[in-house]
Amino acid sequence: MQEDEPAFRFSTDELPERDRLPIWREAFGRRIVKLGMEPVGDGPLRIEGHIQALPNLAIASFSSTPARVTRTRALASDSSDDLVLVISNGGVMFHQGNKEVELGTGEALLWSNAVPGGCLHNVPIDRLLTLAIPRIALTQTLANPDSALMQRIPRDNEAVRLLAGYVKILQGEIGAMSPELKAASSAHVQDLMVLALGANRDAAHLARGRGVRVARLQALKADILANLTRRDLSIDRLAARHGISPRYIRALFDGDQTTFTDFVLNQRLARAHRCLQDIRFAGYMISTIAFEAGFGDLSYFNLAFRRRYGVTPSDIRAKAIPGKG
Template sequence: MQDTGSLRRARISTDAFPDTKRLQMWREVYGRGIAAVDIEPIGDTPFHADVTFSQLPSVGIAAGSRSPAHYRASKELATRAKDFVVISMLRSGRASATQFGKELISGVGSASVIAPLEPSTSTMLTEGSFVTLICALPVIARRAPHYTQAFGRPIPSSNAALRLLARYADIVANDASAADPAIARSASEHLLDLAALALGAHGDYAELARLRGGTAARLTAIKSDILKGIGDSELSTEAIAIRHGISPRYVRKLFEQDGSSFSAFVLAERLAKAHRMLVDRSFGHLNIAQIAHESGFGDVSYFNRAFRRHFGSRPSDFREAAKCVWREQRD
């Protein structure tokens, strides 16, 4: 895996292959060319698979879905992945993964850890989805020197670092800003620190990973959650804390360490959403009160005051200016 210094994305799907050559081409392109595995479908279900790859410095993310099939890495094929540790999290369906004669998956939300150089078999027993991290072995070894202790057993779904890792991997894989080299390097560091914690880093190594990556990744996950529900006027630290399994006090502390506050972040994002809606023609049918409500403001008077303080003009001024632009575009 090359250290490109930025994020690169690619998607591969059997939908792009001719029906009569779907399995053959997937075996060659994905099985031999990418994953270094032999593929054997299970049952009579038409074979299909869809995987999106996101590559950052020293770590890659593969997320997708598959029909039932065995994915076998022989001793020969396993040597091609000698420099990586693979952590694969089951998102849905039933699956099995074996290495060293041991089962590595314990249900949805758990993760298997595939050791380099050794044969393994990963099987989707039903239609299912997954997210897999391919971590550079030398980098993981520096962060979690005892990483080999994670081999031969599943990481349970109750593992807090694993849950946060899955959340953060989703955010990184879907965030366009990660294409910026500086952001990509930072995201990579956070992913690798969380991976080290999930693999069992302890002592000073765990403390460093928590301080450097765990805290930053948790705040990123919380901010992402807030943005998804920014239009909910009942959004609160309590509601966010419950969803993330932490205390409201810790939520507030994370924002304070970031030089902000929960309420300031929420207000700024609500105002930003309202501004986007005011100048977007597709929301031209909504009046200002409706836009305030859609942006999470329960009090229109407060919205008007906050908007004017933040942008220096009233919401109605922005709407009128936008209407002029819309008319010019139409004419």
């Protein structure tokens, strides 16, 4: 898949059940991912795949009923020397060369597209994540490239956890990214990959100052948005959940040219602004909307709202929903 190609989605649910396996094998397995597949058990085959491209990086996630997946010598001879980091979301047994590795939820390993191999999962898998990049991009940055292949990476590996969270955010945003942002995001993903696999000293220094900081900040922002309506949301609680210091969080937001306090305030104001324009909230008092956005002081909410938008909450509501000002 090339960088300038659109995202590719595939679901066997769109195919007649009796034709699923042959169509998947030809249209998707052989042409797209260069893999063969056999269902395990008596149930019908069900597969969903989503592939997106960034510069020097392909991001894919797959869900499947129990299956045996193989990359034969013929399929492995397609000239691709990509290395693929697999992050599992369930029990999957991988084999390549003379090695077998079983991955549990959150565990990862590095796979080579240039070598025959495969995997087996006797239970359904959901959102198995793969990150494929050209071999040279990793071998120039790893302390010991050959020893990294087919080695289980535990789920408590910090770089893998940050990587999985960062990629999840990226998958929803790639379509709207500029070429420059796509290139930067690809570099951040590769930073986290090499740290997870064992970066050499120079690469590790670069990755910690670039990819790790970006991924941590994205994880913090996602946490804030998930807890935005809690009035006990604080930098100390956030730091405790992520196992880092409040000082480090302040530094991350400072590098993003904002502060923790300003980010929280702006997100709460934006949430209230959206609600005031939404007909579904027309029956809510403005004070209720403010409190449910996380504000504990109505006077402060009104003052901050006017500073941010130049008008009062009532003005926004009256314009969007006549008769409700």
